[in-house]
Amino acid sequence: MISVQNVSYIAGRKKILNDISFQLSPGEMLAVIGANGAGKSTLLKLLCREMNAQSGSIQFNGKAINAYAIKELAQLRSVLTQHSTVSLLFTVKELVLMGRYPHFEHHPSSLDLWVIDEVMRETGITDFALRDYNTLSGGEQQRVQLARVIAQIYDKPNAFLFLDEPTNGLDLLYQQQILQLARNMADRGYTVISILHDINFASRYADKILILKDGQTVAFGEPKNVINCENIHRAFNIHVKLMDCEGLKCPLVIPSGVLV
Numbered sequence: 414m415i416s417v418q419n420v421s422y423i424a425g426r427k428k429i430l431n432d433i434s435f436q437l438s439p440g441e442m443l444a445v446i447g448a449n450g451a452g453k454s455t456l457l458k459l460l461c462r463e464m465n466a467q468s469g470s471i472q473f474n475g476k477a478i479n480a481y482a483i484k485e486l487a488q489l490r491s492v493l494t495q496h497s498t499v500s501l502l503f504t505v506k507e508l509v510l511m512g513r514y515p516h517f518e519h520h521p522s523s524l525d526l527w528v529i530d531e532v533m534r535e536t537g538i539t540d541f542a543l544r545d546y547n548t549l550s551g552g553e554q555q556r557v558q559l560a561r562v563i564a565q566i567y568d569k570p571n572a573f574l575f576l577d578e579p580t581n582g583l584d585l586l587y588q589q590q591i592l593q594l595a596r597n598m599a600d601r602g603y604t605v606i607s608i609l610h611d612i613n614f615a616s617r618y619a620d621k622i623l624i625l626k627d628g629q630t631v632a633f634g635e636p637k638n639v640i641n642c643e644n645i646h647r648a649f650n651i652h653v654k655l656m657d658c659e660g661l662k663c664p665l666v667i668p669s670g671v672l673v
């Protein structure tokens with residue numbers, strides 16, 4: 414379980430996050446949406462403990478994140494950042510194995526090797542296993558990066574997966590594949606938090622949505638309860654129309670084209 418209580422973060426004199434609170438249960442996927450500069454990446458950095466909030470508390474499974482040892486934390490949460498550049502020559506399999514580094518000292522165990530084979534199979538990258546990572550397309554590279562972060566927590570079903578705009582720059586098929594993999598992780602009991610820019614994908618794949626605006630919560634809850642014209646206008650300063658679509662649990666959001 415993730416509990417975020419009254420978290421604020423200030424950089425210099427700017428309050429980047431202001432009094433953010435939410436809770437997620439195991440198996441839930443949260444999409445964080447909001448305009449550029451709303452504070453989404455900052456929130457993710459606090460959740461990863463890359464930075465510390467000045468006030469409020471963040472707990473993983475009832476324990477403050479600052480109370481975890483670094484190695485313990487590395488085995489409990491994994492993070493797909495936006496810019497995962499790889500300048501050295503690595504095969505895909507070597508890169509996925511990096512996800513297991515928090516689990517072994519010198520040599521991977523048979524469990525580590527089993528995990529990377531399983532994850533490569535699940536993410537559909539087994540055929541690339543021996544390819545040089547840098548020869549893959551952007552979409553293929555993103556699947557490999559996702560495989561690496563899944564491998565990190567694969568044998569820890571109470572763990573947390575954090576994704577910062579995982580679908581950036583991907584075509585529609587790859588976007589769906591990446592989000593479906595994230596959804597599968599939630600369905601297996603992981604708690605998943607993903608920053609997304611596409612509101613319709615957020616509604617389709619996530620159980621809950623957090624809408625941020627200037628570091629503050631506009632709304633938090635199930636897609637059908639938070640995705641409405643008023644909240645979207647408050648968060649993004651655009652007018653939208655909602656369109657019901659058969660088979661979807663939440664109406665589609667369509668920008669009206671009117672700028673205000």
Ligand SMILES: Nc1ncnc2c1ncn2[C@@H]1O[C@H](COP(=O)(O)OP(=O)(O)OP(=O)(O)O)[C@@H](O)[C@H]1O
Binds near residue numbers: 449451454456
């Ligand atoms: N260390 C810092 N000092 C000053 N301002 C900062 C600092 N870090 C972030 N900010 C500002 O805080 C705001 C929120 O940044 P953040 O990266 O969290 O936004 P975001 O919602 O992820 O944006 P985007 O969608 O563009 O990636 C931005 O205006 C950013 O310029």
